[in-house]
Amino acid sequence: MHPTPAAAAVTGEHDDDELAAFGMRARIALHVLQVGFGFVEEDLRIRERSDLVLRMNPVHRSVPILIHRGRPICGSINILQYIDEVWAKRVGTRLLPPDPLKRASARFWADFVDHESKGEEKEMAKAELLDQLRRLEGVLGDRSFFSGDEFGFLDIVLIPFSSMFHGYKQHMWVKRCKERESVRQVLPDEGEMYELHKKWYGIE
Amino acid sequence: MHPTPAAAAVTGEHDDDELAAFGMRARIALHVLQVGFGFVEEDLRIRERSDLVLRMNPVHRSVPILIHRGRPICGSINILQYIDEVWAKRVGTRLLPPDPLKRASARFWADFVDHESKGEEKEMAKAELLDQLRRLEGVLGDRSFFSGDEFGFLDIVLIPFSSMFHGYKQHMWVKRCKERESVRQVLPDEGEMYELHKKWYGIE
Incomplete structure (x- = not known):
């Protein structure tokens, strides 16, 4: 390959x-x-x-x-x-969808995730993280992936930060992403990831 | 039309x-x-x-x-x-160039302009503005427009902030942009723009 x-x-x-x-x-x-x-x-x-x-x-x-x-x-x-x-x-696989409106939406949420809590204090950032999470859950809705039926751009943007998602080890979206070879090859294994996320966010 | x-x-x-x-x-x-x-x-x-x-x-x-x-x-x-x-x-006119590398470069500089000085103090922002300007001048180089020979994406991103450019009324790039109907229809006239920029940045 x-x-x-x-x-x-x-x-x-x-x-x-x-x-x-x-x-x-x-x-x-x-x-x-x-x-x-x-x-x-x-x-x-x-x-x-x-x-x-x-x-x-x-x-x-x-x-x-x-x-x-x-x-x-x-x-x-x-x-x-x-x-x-x-x-x-x-x-024959696209990361961003062909529809301009869906592309705009994907870019909007990517920007949201990366720029929302810049330059804020740590505590503020944590409150915002929860707010972000709630909004992102709304974007996912009942779909399999943030990109729709297929793993794509916004899933790739978010999966390295999967611990944002409540009970992320059990979260269906996280599980679906981790079944993918591309994700498994890159993300540290479960235990290691957990320790990393604890360190990054101070979560338990 | x-x-x-x-x-x-x-x-x-x-x-x-x-x-x-x-x-x-x-x-x-x-x-x-x-x-x-x-x-x-x-x-x-x-x-x-x-x-x-x-x-x-x-x-x-x-x-x-x-x-x-x-x-x-x-x-x-x-x-x-x-x-x-x-x-x-x-x-038949594109804002972003077809070449992926040039597209990446245009997006990089747009992001640079919009996110570099967020969350900083006012004084810091001013020093950064000067640094930004110096770097952007380097990107323009000897070309007519930031997008190359034609007015495009990065020119549109920058022209509303034209007062960043030293002696901007005389700046050849600013002049070239303002010759365009699309820009003239949107930007306030010269005197008005000058007053706005003074207000925004505290420049003289």
């Missing part, structure tokens, strides 16, 4: 911190569209970024970065859209 | 405050793609939002909102992409 890597994903090591979850998005998307890729782990515990990161993302000096044909694509949402535009046709 | 409005743009009144600039983006894009639209101005000086805004954007209760076939699309960048996906083919 992956004879030669088509791209390289520069992400945080998954036991580092919350930022690593953004890199998981890129890696899941590459697996979904069957794109072979090399994987560079950046140590986020140390303050200095590697030369690769400084060169590829001089503006934000952050991961994840997707490197394709030597050119960087920065930011996890941006990377997902790029992956969709470059590789989706080849395998 | 515009026999019946195809959509409605709900935006702030342009003399209100900085938020109105985000609505200008939506309106410029609709003009570029020759989409007829109704225009609802929301008074941003009062604290309460209208019933229309509360109904169409219950999550953020913010403008701009594009209403198409009774359905809302919220957030100016999201709106631009929606407009491009729905109406660009019809007129």
Whole structure:
């Protein structure tokens, strides 16, 4: 399936911190569209970024970065859209739906998840997290996935943060996502994930 | 050209405050793609939002909102992409370039402009504004427009904030944008714009 890597994903090591979850998005998307890729782990515990990161993302000096044909694509949402535009046709699976209204909705909720609680205090962020959760549950409704009948863009955006969902180990959407090979290959195993989420959010 | 409005743009009144600039983006894009639209101005000086805004954007209760076939699309960048996906083919003009790498770059810089200085103190924001400006000048380089040879997505994102550009009245990119009918129809006239920008940024 992956004879030669088509791209390289520069992400945080998954036991580092919350930022690593953004890199998981890129890696899941590459697996979904069957794109072979090399994987560079950046140590986020140390303050200095590697030369690769400084060169590829001089503006934000952050991961994840997707490197394709030597050119960087920065930011996890941006990377997902790029992956969709470059590789989706080849395998006949799209991450974003074809309908513009549904695409707009997916982008709206992705933006909601990533930008709502920026720059707020920790306590505020927790209250907002609960509010976010309630709203996201409403978006999911009775559907199998956030993207509808099929696992897609918004599922990829959310699954690395699955512990947001109440009783997430039992949550049907979380279970359905974790049955997928693309997700299993990227997400840490259940016990490890639980410890990570506890660390990231202070949840029990 | 515009026999019946195809959509409605709900935006702030342009003399209100900085938020109105985000609505200008939506309106410029609709003009570029020759989409007829109704225009609802929301008074941003009062604290309460209208019933229309509360109904169409219950999550953020913010403008701009594009209403198409009774359905809302919220957030100016999201709106631009929606407009491009729905109406660009019809007129043979695209807001975002076809090349995925260039699309990723345009989205990256749009995100950079909108999210970089959120949640920071005013003074910090000013220093960052200067840094932003320097970086954006680098992106423009020797090209006519941020989108390349043609006025497009990133130009629309930036032109309502044209006063960021040093000596912006004389700035060649600003001049080129203001020669365009789509921009002229939306942006306040020169004197009015100058007063607005002074108010928004405290510039002289």
